[in-house]
Structures are given as C-alpha cells and as structure tokens.
Amino acid sequence: MKRMICIVMFAASVHAETPEQFFDLANQAYQQGMFAEAIEKYEMILQSGLVSGELYYNLGNAYYKAGNIGKAILNYERARRMLPNDDDVLHNLQLVNLMIADRIEPLPRVFLWDWWDGITSWFSMNGITWTMYGVFLLTLVAGAAFMLAPTYALRRAAFIGVMVGVILFVGMLSVFLGKLGDLQRSDIAIVTADVATLKNSPDPKSTDAFVLHSGVKVFITDKVKGWLKVRLADGKVAWIEQNTCEVI
C-alpha cells in the first residue's frame, strides 16, 4: 500500500508538468501534516528556477512546522521581498522572529530611513514598475499635448502636467531603483545552523567571539574563503562559517 502510494506520488510528480500543479501537491502534503514532503516539493519548484512570494511563504510555513526556525525565517524574508505588503507574511515573520534564542537589540536608526522603508515597502516590485509606467505615459501625453496645443492656455496646462509628471517619475524611479537594489542585495543572511560559533578571525582555531542560534539576521561585510565577516543588528562584528548561514 505504502509502495503504491509511493508509485502514485512518483507518477504524480512526473506528470505534474506545470509548477502550479506541483505547488498544489506540496500544499496538499502540508495540509496532511507531511511537512518534510511539502518542503521537498516546494524546494523542487525553487530548484527549477521559478520563484514567487507565495511559494516562499508556504515553504517558510512548512519549515516552521517542521521545527526549523532558521530556514523558516529565511524563506519568510524572501517572501517579504516579493510581497512586501502581505499581512500573512509579516505576521508569520514577526511570530517566528520571537522564537529566536538570541535577543539582539538593534541600533537606533535615523527616522528618515524608517520613512524610506515605509515608502519602498508600500509598493511591490511589479506595482512600482506599473505605477512608474503610468506616470511615464501620462507625462508623454502631457508632452504631446504641449506640442500640439492650439492655444496658449492649453499649452501652459500641458507644460505644468509635464513638470509634475517628470517630478513624480524621478521620485518613483528612486523608489524603484532602491527596491531593485534591495531585491538584489546579497549581503543579508540568516543563520540556519542550530548553533553557530562566531570567531574573531576567519580561522577555526581562532578565539570564539560569541554564539548565535538559528534565525538571527546578519549583514555580510566581507568574505574570505569559507568565512563571512558579519555584523549583527546591534553592531557586533565577527566571522561566521559560510555553511552555517544562508543569504536571503
């Protein structure tokens, strides 16, 4: 019977041609409590080179249910990059962050940064792209109107429209570029090993700096073969072995 199921599963995995069907299979495994299997399926979709916020979110959930906090946070963080406004993603990320064994007090930030983060996280990547495209089109229309307007009053209105459009476009462009940079930045990592001992220099014989547990976010500042120099949110700096953490 078990073998039958295996065969059926295998058959299913072979015939599930679209990633959407594969995603549904993984979801079913999750709903039946077979989290390890769900994780495997979600990861296979990722391996095929496809990504989506929902996929990362579900994978994070599966890892959480399987008891792997580090991987759960890693995937929630990835999901948040793609779905910055999704309430579920933020809720789960916040909840699982509470389970990190280490308490790290972040350094205070300039409030402007928080504003900026608020603005950038308001848009999704596609959202900002389309909004920018809309502003772009309207600016072009205003420009065309400016050139074609038969009367002076119309020309003036069109000119104001163009100016507003350009200012808006530049603002959007900076948000867009900021988001693009955030999306492509590869200097944030999550500790995925249960326990990681950080060293004062990139050498296993070096003195221990401190110990981190899975789920902690670190910022990579330097790289030496197999080792990453990382900074914690509270400003501490040490070297961590590359295989104990994973870049978001």
Add this chain to the structure above:
Amino acid sequence: MRGVHILFLLCLWGAVSHAQEPSLEASVDKNPVAIDDQFTLSFVLTNAGMSGGKNLKLPNLEKFHVMMGPSTSTSMQIINGAVSSSVTYSYVLQPKEIGTFTIGSASIDIGNKTYTSAPITIEVVKGSPQANQPKGRQGVSGDLDAQLSENLFLRASVDKTRALQGEQIILTFKLYTRVAVQNYNLNKTPTMTGFWSEDIEMPKQVQLTTETVNGKQYQVGVIKRMALFPTQPGTLEIGPMEITTLVTVRDRRSWDPFDAFFSDPFGRQIEYVVKSEPLRIKVDPLPVGAPVSFKGAVGRFTLNVKADRLEAKTNEPISVKVTIAGTGNIKVLESPAIEFPKDFEQYTPKVSDAINRREGKINGSKTFEYILIPRYPGKKVIKPVEFSYFDLGKREYITLRSDEIAFIIEQGAPAAAPFVAATPRTDVQLLSQDVRFIKLSKPAFRRRGEFLHTSPVFVALTLLPLAGIAGVFVYTRRRQEEMRDVVGYRTRQAIKVAKRGLKAAEALLKEILSGKDGSSEKKLQFYAEVAKALWKYVGDKFNIQQADLSIETAVNELHKRAVDGEIAASLRSVLELCEMARFAPTSLSLDTLQKTYDDANKIIVDLERTLKKS
C-alpha cells in the same frame, strides 16, 4: 574538649619530664560478632606525647561496612606523678559476610617514628534476630536482658525492598514473643522521609499467630501495618520503631518449658523496650516518556467527569465533578488540567477523598468538584479531560480521556445585581498563537532574477509611446517650419478651400469638357454650382444671411475689409456671368466655362490669402 585535654597535658609536660614509650593497640568490643550486628573497632594510642599521632593508616576493612567513624576521644591519667595519656580512634563496623576475618595492622606516625598495631582476628557468626541493645530498660538485669532479647523482639518487614516511585509498599511491624506480653505502647513511630504513608487499619485486638524462627516457636502479633508510597527515587530509609512492652517474667534461668511447670506461676511484670531494625528501600524512578498529563499517579485508576446538568441558564451554577478512583497513591493525586469554556466563571475546586485502608491495598477515590457559573448564553464545551497514570501491572503509562461535555446555556434572568449597568466586557483572548495558514491561491511564478521592467513586452510598451512622442515632435517641428513659409502655406490652404467649394462644379466641367454630355442643361448646372459655391463661401466668410446676399452686399463687404478692388471686380464679373448664363446658356462656349471656373477658383484663393493675412 580534646583541645582542653591537650592543653592540660601541655601544662603538666614540664613538670613530669619522663614518659612511657608510646604504643598503638587495636581492639574490638565483641568477638565473635553476629552477621547483622554492629561492633566497634578501636585503636588506642597511648603516651603519644605532646605532638600526638599523625597520619593514621587504617587496615583493609573491605569485609565490613563502616557505619560510623572515626570518632576520637582522649583521656589522661596521672598515677603517682606518672602521666599516661591515650587517644582512641573508634569505628563502628558491620560485617558483610560470615566467616573468620583478620583485621590487619593500623599504623600511625609519632614524631619520626611509625607505630603499628597488632592484627586482630574476628569471627563473624550467623546471627539470631535480636533487638538492638534495648535502651531505657527498667529493672532488667543483664542476664534477664539477654534472655528477653532472645525471646521478645520487634521486626519490621516490607513486601518488597525495591519499588518504583509511587508504587505501594506494605510495611509490617511484627512483635515476636515467647513471653507473655501484657501490653505495649508505641514510643516512637518510624521516621520515613521520602514516603507518603498511610496506616492500614488493624483490628483492635492483636491477632496472634505462631511462627518458627531459628527453630524456636514464637507468638507473633502484627502490631502495625502501613502502606508506603515513595515520592522520590533513590535509597530511602525507614527508621526504627520503638515500643515499650509490659512483660511478665519469672525468675528462672532456663526457659525450658519443663522448668516452667515448676516455676512460680505469678512472675513479676517489667517494662521492656524493643526496637526494630531500620530498613532500606531502593526506589527506582519511573520510566521516561511520561505523557504531559502525568502528575505522579501510580497504580490503576478510572476517570469520571460528570456535570450535574447539561442545560442551564446564565448565572446558574453548574457543578462538575472529576472523580479518580482506583488503587494506588490516591492521596497525592492532583487535579487533572481541565479546559473550561473561557467565559465560565470558575472557583477553586472542592477536593474530597474516600480512602479504604482496610484491605492490603490502599484504594478509594478522590473527587474534585468545580463550581462553574456560565455568564454568556450559547453552546459551551468542556474539552475531554486527560488523566495519566503509570500502570504497575502493564509497566506503562496509560492516559484516560473523558468524553467532551457540551452545555447549552440559555439566557437567564439578568444577573440579580442592580448595580451592574453594562455587561462587563473583556478583551478578546488570544488562545494560542501559530503561524497563519499557507496560501493556496495560484502563485505568480517568475524566473529567478527576472523582472517586469526587463521583459521584452514591457520594453516594447515603453518604446512605443516614446516613438509616438517622437513622431509628434517631428510632426510639430515640420508644421512649425511650414508656418514660417507663410505665403506658401496660405496659398496651399486657400487652394484647398477653393477646391473643396468648387468640387461639384469641377466634376461637371470635366464631364462637359470630355464631351460626354455637352448639353446646355449641364452647362446651366455648372454655372449654378459655381454661383452656389461662391455665394456659400462669401456668406460663410462674411457671416451674411442667405436672404441678404446680393452682388452689391458681397462687393461692399469686400471693400469694407479693404480687399483688393481687382478681386471684388472679378467676383462681380463671375457672379454676373453666372446669372447671365442661366438665361442664355447656349451662348457660352467651352472656353468660357473653363475661364469661369478658373476665375472662381482664383477669387476664393485670393480671398483666402488676403483675409487670413489680416
């Protein structure tokens, strides 16, 4: 105390200059010794002098349990000015096995010299059960004491010496006697730390039975029985129990029954104290893997959860009884965790137990009665109550589960509280926190590292409007250039206007010239069209009503606008020609037709150009 002695010794040292040679002697207080008896091994160091002995090395004592020691005592004697001092190191030992053993030499350093004791041979014999040296005997001579100790003793026994934590152990105190015991009194109850104990009820009158110990018949009476439940793992000790007996003795040397016949039937009564031996129980911890609801219950139990009613009105109390019944450590049971509906008011439970101590096993029941007051109507549920115990028979944890209890609470009369103005409101209670559920909607997959703004469609969508605006730019640019060439532009525009107005006339002219239809009617039509086009143009241009139109008004209008007189004249001649043609169409040659058309055309073009200019 020892210090004082030494000080005293020190004082005398100066006065008494000479001393005897030191020696170390070993001794035991009894030999032979019974296997279950304790004895004292003493090393007496005499005349050690001021510095005393150092570094006492004990012989090998592995055949014995060292129960106590070393204890040190110092004594000093002065006889006829000769001072002798002695230090005694004593150890209380108990043999481990029967046989003859040699206790080797002990050694001690005094100054630079080492003194050794002579070895001792000790014989360990099979002991007869006997009470420890009874204390506090009254009027019992040594001889009688020895006799009594053989004939009257108290023995503690357990049904098992190794038990699991929480497992019931029966502890029995039996009085063995071959003398007439009139009465007895409990002096000291046994101490037992680490146990929860429960007395088992005994009949008022001690039932005597007969038992043979070491070939002797004894009357045996069970004087106390207890059920013990160890509450902690490890080796636990049950302390001795001491009772005072009132014994009738006859002054005889022998306890031979034949002698008894001749002896004084009325002996005298003496008080004799007997004491039981302490016992050791090894308690093993319970196996690992206890369920969450396990709180230490060991034995065999049943669980019953019952509410006195399932339908109630708000503010009416409901009683829920949780009863755990069975065999085992009932008294130490705790209430199982119960999840009551959150909006039930709940009071601390009333706990009552009924324990049956008569049988060999402690059994009974423990009841927790909860009083609940529903405050809100609706269907409320008490989730199944879980209670776990360790089953000694099956050697495993067993979890009992009660059924779910569902209440139907109806809105009763409002709480009889005139003070309550509004329903008390509580915050929504977060019962548990978990991650939110996965997303089942169809995900928007994209290739890793691929973005909307780099997709070909989006690039095309961006470039197209750009191309559009570039087109608009080029178009306006060209128009501007044309605008600079004003005359050329006006001419082109005027020609267009004229062409539009004279379209019908032109068509007719072509027809006539091609010779298809050269009839006078066609010519008439041609002139009518030319006139109509001119009139329409002039009327539209100068905003003149159709009714007011005449050659005069048109020419006047042209003058008013300072139009070249030549154009006005031309207009007049063409219009007059058209009117004339209507009356004599045949007189007009084909050349005239062409000229009229050209003139009309020229008039409109010229007018357009000059009027635009102003």
